Amino acid sequence: MLTSELVFIPSPGAGHLPPTVELAKLLLHRNQRLSVTIIVMNLPLGAKHNTETTRPCTPRLRCIDIPWDDSSMALISPKTFLFAFVEHHKPRVRDIVRGITESDSVRLAGFVVDMFCMAMTDVANEFGAPTYTYFTSGAATLGLMFYLQAKRNEEGYDVTELKNSDSELSLPSYANPVPANVLPEVLFDKEGGSKMFLDLWKSFRQTKGIIVNTFQELETHGLEYLLSSNPDIPPVFAVGPILNLENKKDDNKTNEIMSWLDDQPENSVVFLCFGSMGSFNEKQVKEIAVAIERSGQRFLWSLRRPAPKEKIEYPTEYENLEEVLPEGFLERTSSVGKVIGWAPQMAVLSHPSVGGFVSHCGWNSTLESVWCGVPIAAWPLYAEQQLNAFELVVELGMAAEIRMDYRTDMRATGGGSGMVVTAEEIEKGIRKLMSDGEMRRKVKDMKEKSRSAVVEGGSSHTSIGNFIDRVLNVI
Structure with missing residues (x-):
């Protein structure tokens, strides 16, 4: 049987590869005429920990790894690295796709590229x-981003002028005014970062469609703008939440964590976890510890050592937690809390004893918390996480705020940032997280809507079908 092949090119890293794999699996489940090859460009991020997804291998789903090439080290520049990294891999991707098209049983249906891999459109165009x-x-x-890119191109609007501004913006994809201080840091970079970033959205407009890992009921206002307000925006397919619901590892660390949770009362535990790249310097860690202890809440805290200065690596495990925690903290809290390294996040959030999630508000973590019905205390760190926090706290009323405008410099020594969130702020956020009944009701309601969206007749289930139809018809 002739199959229609989609080539997926994700950005490297834990926030992008797993949802790419899950989307591919979902598409293949929905249509037997599709096949997928995922081309993985690897970064030298040190130990992969458990943040990477399992690489599938079936007749219709292949993962092809491009190993890290030491010649790529010359590309490492904090501001332009990822874009140069993708450009560097074009010849390898071209060779892989050429091999795919040589098969008589396969018809190339298209490329599905991550937002940071838009340069691969050039390779897609070469193959028609x-x-x-x-x-x-x-x-x-x-x-x-579409709105800001259009204002720049059509009106000469310079978003970099908003750096350190306390102004608010009226933006069509949000119901409420958005503070400038929650926009992604890269938008304020006058040395080219802002232009490079907004140019991505200009290239989005040239594609045949945009798949978004969200669902209609969660982001009604934003999707209405994308779907109806601008004819220059390609068709948008809201297909989420795309989650790996089966990635529950059976190892000693995971079993120990789950066994501890089994012994805790229902909805009693605050889970603190800040994503694959999240870490804090020693001063901030101590503030968190003081807040947890004062709150009196049961807790499970994923605490990891920051990567060395100027290294693009995942945080690592502490060999001795006492070196960074306040003296006596572990002993005083031993009956109510547990400090761990890496955490099996989805398994933890699914556990009935977990009642709240102190999170960096990465989008995958946000969707996991919604799916599990666990409210968030928002503490964003970098990228678009401040916007996600604003949406959860202000737009949806589904999260407590710890510090919505917090930012960390990913390249600073010891997970550093000029900002320090005080123990008082953290404690206040944790208390609200665990006591606000209205917020918890909204999250439970959205949990049910998230599950309804992906079953037959649901908004995302329908949208995935529409995307498959478009892929097959464009061929």
Whole structure:
């Protein structure tokens, strides 16, 4: 049987590869005529920990790894690295796709490229294949970027002028005014970062469609803007939440964590976890510890050592937690809390004893918390996480705020930032997280809507079908 092949090109890293794999599996489940090859460009991020997804291998789903090439080290520049990294891999991707097209049983149906891999559109064009964008964050953020890019191109609007501004913006993908201090840091970079970033959205407009990992009921306002307000925006397919619901590892560390949770009362535990790249310097860690202890809440805290200065690596495990925690903290809290390293996040959030999630508000973590019905205390760190926090706290009323405008410098020594969130702020956020009945009701309601969206007749189930139809018809 002739199959229609989609080539997926995700950005490297834990926030992009797993949802790409899950989307591919979902498409293959929905249509037997599709096949997928995922081309993985690897970064030298040190130990992969458990943040990477399992690489599938079936007749219709292949993962092809491009190993890290030491010649790529010359590309490492904090501001332009990822874009140069993708450009560097074009010849390898071209060779892989050429091999795919040599098969008589396969017809190239298109490229599905991550938002940071838009340069691969050039390779798709060489093969006469359409390009689709996979946007692994939310619809409101997508709409905001389209709006700012259009204002720049049509009106000469310079968003970098908003740096350190306390102004608020009226943006069509949000119902409420958005503070300038929650926009992504890269938008304020006058040395080219802002232009490079907004140019991505200009290239989005040239694609045949944009897949978004969200669902209609969660981001009604943002999706209405994307779907109806601008004829220059390609068709948008809200297909989420795309989650790996089966990635529950059976190892000693995971079993120990789950066994501890089994012994805790229902909805009693605060889970603190800040994503694959999240870490804090020693001063901030101590403030968190003081807040947890004062709150009196049961807790499970994923605490990891920051990567060395100027290294692009995942945080690592502490060999001795006492070196960074206040003296006596572990002993005083031993009956109510547990400090761990890496955490099996989805398994933890699914556990009935977990009642709240102190989170960096990465989009995958946001969707997991919604799916599990666990409210968030928002503490964003970088990228678009401040916007996600704003959406959860202000737009949806589904999260407590710890510090919505917090930012960390990913390249600073010891997970550093000029900002320090005080123990008082953290404690206040934790208390609200665990006591606000209205917020908890909204999250439970959205949990049910998230599950309804992906079953037959649901909004995302229908949208995935529409995307498959478009792929097959464009061929």
